[in-house]
Amino acid sequence: VAMLTRVVLAAVGLTVGAAVSIAGVVGFVGLLAPLLGRRIVGPMHRGLIWASVSLGAVIVLAADVTIRALAGNVEIPLGVVTAAVGGPVLVAILLRRRKL
Secondary structure, eight states, rough: OOHHHHHHHHHHHHHHHHHHHHOOOOHHHHHHHHHHHHHHTTTOOOHHHHHHHHHHHHHHHHHOOOHOOOOOOOOOOOOHHHHHHHHHHHHHHHHHHTOO
């Protein structure tokens, strides 16, 4: 069991590293999409998977279109925009969930 755990962790680490090297750091999308998806579909796990995938794609696409429309010829990393917009939204959702 311990050996299998190590192999799986190594495989996940390599896969995540490859994805980040290709797509860049868009971590807030991975945190924000499931939280928003849960609000839409409720407790259904099957629905949550598809809602998270769809919302993640929409968030990334909206951020990319916004960058290209507003920045013109300047190349702004997608991770910067998703963190700037997604950070406050994520904090607001978490604060509402805790009812602080």
